[in-house]
Amino acid sequence: MKSIVLRKMKxxxxxxxxxxxxxxxKRKGKTIGFVPTMGYLHEGHLxxxxxxxxxxxxxxxxxxxxxxxxGPKEDFKEYPRDINRDKKLLEREKVDILFYPDEKEMYxxxxxxxxKIERLTEGLCGRSRPGxxxxxxxxxxKLFNIVMPDFAVFGQKDAQQALVIKRMxxxxxxxxxxxxxxxxREKDGLAMSSRNIYLxxxxxxxxxVLYHSLMMAREMIKKGERNPSLIIGKMREMIxxxxxxxxxxxxxxxxxxxxxxxxxxxVLIALAxxxxxxxxxDNIILKV
Amino acid sequence: MKSIVLRKMKxxxxxxxxxxxxxxxKRKGKTIGFVPTMGYLHEGHLxxxxxxxxxxxxxxxxxxxxxxxxGPKEDFKEYPRDINRDKKLLEREKVDILFYPDEKEMYxxxxxxxxKIERLTEGLCGRSRPGxxxxxxxxxxKLFNIVMPDFAVFGQKDAQQALVIKRMxxxxxxxxxxxxxxxxREKDGLAMSSRNIYLxxxxxxxxxVLYHSLMMAREMIKKGERNPSLIIGKMREMIxxxxxxxxxxxxxxxxxxxxxxxxxxxVLIALAxxxxxxxxxDNIILKV
Numbered sequence: 100m101k102s103i104v105l106r107k108m109k110x111x112x113x114x115x116x117x118x119x120x121x122x123x124x125k126r127k128g129k130t131i132g133f134v135p136t137m138g139y140l141h142e143g144h145l146x147x148x149x150x151x152x153x154x155x156x157x158x159x160x161x162x163x164x165x166x167x168x169x170g171p172k173e174d175f176k177e178y179p180r181d182i183n184r185d186k187k188l189l190e191r192e193k194v195d196i197l198f199y200p201d202e203k204e205m206y207x208x209x210x211x212x213x214x215k216i217e218r219l220t221e222g223l224c225g226r227s228r229p230g231x232x233x234x235x236x237x238x239x240x241k242l243f244n245i246v247m248p249d250f251a252v253f254g255q256k257d258a259q260q261a262l263v264i265k266r267m268x269x270x271x272x273x274x275x276x277x278x279x280x281x282x283x284r285e286k287d288g289l290a291m292s293s294r295n296i297y298l299x300x301x302x303x304x305x306x307x308v309l310y311h312s313l314m315m316a317r318e319m320i321k322k323g324e325r326n327p328s329l330i331i332g333k334m335r336e337m338i339x340x341x342x343x344x345x346x347x348x349x350x351x352x353x354x355x356x357x358x359x360x361x362x363x364x365x366v367l368i369a370l371a372x373x374x375x376x377x378x379x380x381d382n383i384i385l386k387v
Numbered sequence: 388m389k390s391i392v393l394r395k396m397k398x399x400x401x402x403x404x405x406x407x408x409x410x411x412x413k414r415k416g417k418t419i420g421f422v423p424t425m426g427y428l429h430e431g432h433l434x435x436x437x438x439x440x441x442x443x444x445x446x447x448x449x450x451x452x453x454x455x456x457x458g459p460k461e462d463f464k465e466y467p468r469d470i471n472r473d474k475k476l477l478e479r480e481k482v483d484i485l486f487y488p489d490e491k492e493m494y495x496x497x498x499x500x501x502x503k504i505e506r507l508t509e510g511l512c513g514r515s516r517p518g519x520x521x522x523x524x525x526x527x528x529k530l531f532n533i534v535m536p537d538f539a540v541f542g543q544k545d546a547q548q549a550l551v552i553k554r555m556x557x558x559x560x561x562x563x564x565x566x567x568x569x570x571x572r573e574k575d576g577l578a579m580s581s582r583n584i585y586l587x588x589x590x591x592x593x594x595x596v597l598y599h600s601l602m603m604a605r606e607m608i609k610k611g612e613r614n615p616s617l618i619i620g621k622m623r624e625m626i627x628x629x630x631x632x633x634x635x636x637x638x639x640x641x642x643x644x645x646x647x648x649x650x651x652x653x654v655l656i657a658l659a660x661x662x663x664x665x666x667x668x669d670n671i672i673l674k675v
Contacts, residue, residue, distance in 0.1 A: 118560070126414070128414070210558055211505045211558060212504050212559055214559075215503060216500050217499045217500075240559055241560050244559055270499060271500055271502075271532055272533050274410070
């Protein structure tokens with residue numbers, strides 16, 4: 100269904116316009132693939148974009164730094180933005196539509212509606228970032244109603260986010276498929292993130308320990324270790340040696356994200372660690 | 388677009404099936420009109436149903452007594468139900484589809500997602516029924532995603548509910564129009580409600596005071612009274628004389644439902660009053 104004619108990417112800034120384009124496409128039987136982002140795109144995002152483009156007739160990427168998902172002491176204002184660079188990257192990927200609304204368009208003054216997901220959002224990043232997942236669910240819920248995708252693509256790096264969104268979609272009966280794509284990493288293993296640019300050169304080097312600690316955990320489990328505390332202890336040692344300040348290291352089930360006493364079934368090993376002022380997250384999923 | 392062939396009403400019990408019927412209709416360019424109800428239908432509901440039917444190609448009514456919107460001490464178990472009678476009434480109205488899911492279908496065991504609306508839900512019925520509007524918003528949000536209507540019809544009797552749903556639709560960017568239809572009343576003025584059958588004969592008679600008190604308030608405002616406390620005081624007297632136990636009487640603006648110091652603009656006069664164990668609500672909207 101791809102047109103051979105070279106089309107310029109359309110930049111849409113208004114909700115109504117985006118909805119009418121989406122509805123028009125759906126009426127014609129076209130499928131819509133969607134990647135919601137906060138911009139400052141890296142190879143991790145572009146990987147999601149390629150999946151969306153390959154599997155849909157109309158590919159839509161949104162860029163919106165969502166104030167709702169930042170805590171009052173977090174980096175909303177400092178969060179890196181470069182819309183012109185992002186546009187070029189998306190054009191190069193032959194994305195059909197960039198949805199790029201401003202804050203007033205998304206949150207009018209008397210905005211009052213929030214989507215919250217219980218249990219799943221209480222541990223891991225939810226514990227240190229209260230309100231974060233409510234902000235994520237609310238904006239993604241809105242974006243889904245605006246873009247009306249058949250499927251949306253999220254990155255495995257934000258493991259808890261992906262599970263929260265999947266639960267929201269199921270619970271609210273949204274007719275949307277959620278695809279979770281593997282984490283894209285730098286050559287030395289560091290998970291790609293827009294926040295990596297905050298890292299000083301020495302921090303950047305030390306931060307590779309996150310991936311190495313996850314690989315070590317995998318190795319321990321492969322060799323038969325089933326005690327989460329023991330594995331977490333070893334990871335903690337390894338990370339602290341590289342000056343990482345640990346927010347959390349958790350080993351949880353992938354359904355309700357509850358801490359495990361014993362490693363079995365499908366488990367998520369997830370961590371958040373500060374290097375200097377920069378908080379990085381990473382994770383792996385294992386089937387035991 | 389109405390077919391002349393007599394069609395039997397379809398009863399749909401599964402979400403996936405309802406979504407596929409809705410999507411099929413929309414793909415063909417048909418409009419869907421929707422009336423969500425908790426069943427035990429009365430003339431008030433049927434009025435909404437007629438509006439939906441008249442303005443749409445496909446009319447859908449849902450019946451689901453939503454446990455989420457009842458408090459632990461409220462009348463969820465006792466709430467009147469009569470699905471066979473309801474089916475006959477809807478067939479007589481030539482409704483196309485009755486969506487009638489069971490509880491497990493709507494709320495699987497690990498259900499975790501809720502839609503909440505701030506401010507608007509804090510006063511009036513929200514004060515005495517904490518969690519009620521979160522339950523309403525969540526189920527209506529789900530039903531909208533399942534039925535995919537172009538418009539949905541609600542009754543003015545549930546004034547706060549109608550405003551909450553309108554705000555949710557706007558805030559979450561749901562492509563759905565909300566129509567609010569006037570309250571249908573018994574000949575003596577009592578607003579129709581499924582809960583009216585709870586009333587003992589003497590309570591039934593006394594309950595007409597609710598409408599009369601609203602009419603008195605309207606008259607006072609017409610004659611120039613602008614002090615809400617004074618009007619509320621008079622209403623209180625009138626209602627208590629008929630053994631009504633007042634939950635609240637409020638005069639608020641119709642945007643954020645805040646109590647007014649001075650009556651001006653568009654105002655909602657709303658009340659909730661117990662007669663025996665039965666809690667009844669009623670309201671009027673006035674432009675001053």
